[in-house]
Amino acid sequence: MMVTARFWRENPSRYNLAAKRCNNCGKVFFPPRAVCSVCHRKSLGKMECIHLKGEGEVYSFTVVHEAPSHFEMLKPYVVVMVKMDEGVMLTSQLIDVGAKDVRIGMRVRATLRRLGEDGPAGVIYYGYKFAPVRQEG
Amino acid sequence: MRDVAVIGIGDTKFGELWDLSFRDIGIQAGLAAVEDAKLVAEEIDALYVGNMSAGRFIDQEHVAALIADYSGLARDNTPATRIEAAGASGGLALREGYLAVASGMHDIVVVGGAEKMTDVGDVLATEIQSSAADQQWEVVFGATFPALHAMIARRHMHEYGTTREQIAQVAVKNHRHGALNPKAQFQREIELASVLKAPPVAEPLGVFDCAPFSDGAAAVVLCSMEKARRYTDAPIRIAASAQASDTLALHTRQDITSFRATQVAAREAFKRARKEPKDVQLAEVHDNFTISEILAIEDLGFFPKGQGGRATMEGETALGGKLAVNTSGGLKARGDPIGATGVAQIVELVQQLRGTAGKRQVPGAKVGMAQNVGGTGATVVVTILEVV
Numbered sequence: 001m002m003v004t005a006r007f008w009r010e011n012p013s014r015y016n017l018a019a020k021r022c023n024n025c026g027k028v029f030f031p032p033r034a035v036c037s038v039c040h041r042k043s044l045g046k047m048e049c050i051h052l053k054g055e056g057e058v059y060s061f062t063v064v065h066e067a068p069s070h071f072e073m074l075k076p077y078v079v080v081m082v083k084m085d086e087g088v089m090l091t092s093q094l095i096d097v098g099a100k101d102v103r104i105g106m107r108v109r110a111t112l113r114r115l116g117e118d119g120p121a122g123v124i125y126y127g128y129k130f131a132p133v134r135q136e137g
Numbered sequence: 138m139r140d141v142a143v144i145g146i147g148d149t150k151f152g153e154l155w156d157l158s159f160r161d162i163g164i165q166a167g168l169a170a171v172e173d174a175k176l177v178a179e180e181i182d183a184l185y186v187g188n189m190s191a192g193r194f195i196d197q198e199h200v201a202a203l204i205a206d207y208s209g210l211a212r213d214n215t216p217a218t219r220i221e222a223a224g225a226s227g228g229l230a231l232r233e234g235y236l237a238v239a240s241g242m243h244d245i246v247v248v249g250g251a252e253k254m255t256d257v258g259d260v261l262a263t264e265i266q267s268s269a270a271d272q273q274w275e276v277v278f279g280a281t282f283p284a285l286h287a288m289i290a291r292r293h294m295h296e297y298g299t300t301r302e303q304i305a306q307v308a309v310k311n312h313r314h315g316a317l318n319p320k321a322q323f324q325r326e327i328e329l330a331s332v333l334k335a336p337p338v339a340e341p342l343g344v345f346d347c348a349p350f351s352d353g354a355a356a357v358v359l360c361s362m363e364k365a366r367r368y369t370d371a372p373i374r375i376a377a378s379a380q381a382s383d384t385l386a387l388h389t390r391q392d393i394t395s396f397r398a399t400q401v402a403a404r405e406a407f408k409r410a411r412k413e414p415k416d417v418q419l420a421e422v423h424d425n426f427t428i429s430e431i432l433a434i435e436d437l438g439f440f441p442k443g444q445g446g447r448a449t450m451e452g453e454t455a456l457g458g459k460l461a462v463n464t465s466g467g468l469k470a471r472g473d474p475i476g477a478t479g480v481a482q483i484v485e486l487v488q489q490l491r492g493t494a495g496k497r498q499v500p501g502a503k504v505g506m507a508q509n510v511g512g513t514g515a516t517v518v519v520t521i522l523e524v525v
Contacts, residue, residue: 010273029276049241060295060393061160062287063340064279071279078286079339081388089388091285092278104295115277125276 007125014127019034019054055108056084063099096131107133138239141296141367142372145174145358146484151472152322154352159253163204166354182243184217187230187250187477188519194431224270227479228509229516250480251354262350270385287339290428293394303446305332307427315466317497322472337504346427349470355481377410377521387513396514406519414438418502421462423510461499479509485525
């Protein structure tokens, strides 16, 4: 579905949640972008690289039953929008949980997983998925 | 800016048109519109074509030139332009044609929209449809286009108490309307229970919550109002055209239970037309999924936020209700050949405002609105038409 470089160049964000913060207003952007949508040109030169800590809560979710060909083996799978603690929202899959146990508001943490591959002999690529945060003790 | 009128309309049946190619349907709709307006080719100043993804559906780009060629306009070297804004391609093509006439650049233009989706299978069609969303940051992670709308539905249910039954009722109503439209892809009524127990696509949405993959085309002829009476006794005035954008990815928004671009475009359209929601008798809205219609009727200002589901369940948006929504059957039952959809909405409104909509006629319709959406609300075009 994608050539290698097209995926590889996004690895800093897909592996390590590299983001940008506007040091003019404090707003965080993921994936990184060159200019703040609030401050516009006042943000130029003030967009700082940060990394999201990886935790947040489920904002909305669905269970996907009709999937593109490269997700055929996974279905049904859970897709979530997660509101990260830094305030930005991400879309990915939620794993290690039964579809019936997913709730809006549940705490989740990003984890590195296999996302797909370029056909049976192609490069495998990885990125974040989410898993429930287990309560200690 | 000059006043602009619709003086001709044409469309094909929507559905799985296996015996017709992209150029066949494009020409069929275009010629019907030109014939309806009683034009000759030399009078056409320009052609605008709405199309989302011919490159992926039929491996053909440069489709405006293709349509100009097969409609005979290339021989006159008439300029032809393709417009792409995913699901809003047709509505945006209409807007570009409108601007060209309103500005005084052209007097008469043809605006068409076409998509040929069934030359590829359903799995590939879903992938192509999903390219309207953010490919790199939504789709790669497994979010399909239905999945994104399912998450909108889930959140709307969570925040406003909208029920699964209320969402499903959109499909029941639109199939009932579609049963009255001889051009519709689905002309059969369905029961609420069938929608609820249909195979799931992306929970809570099932097969009957999703518009189908369709082939089809639609076209309209636009003319300056001053010249319109030479061609028709019943010109339909474009009272307003408005367009707005929002973030490409759904997750970049503060709130996914509204499409801000719909709200902004609707506000501007009402202001330009000097009208209010109560002045409108019918609306064609972008029900690519059932939940989308609930968002639309709220965001356009017809119902308060969170009341769209209740209003639908109580019949306020059905034929005979307070506001007739999607009398054509909508994308759900009429079909959704992506690039054609925004133009087909205008064709339906014009039929209603001319009083020629047959069994689905809204009695005394004077003002109609169309809302055409690209992606998950990243592009929205709102148009208001009225009887002169």
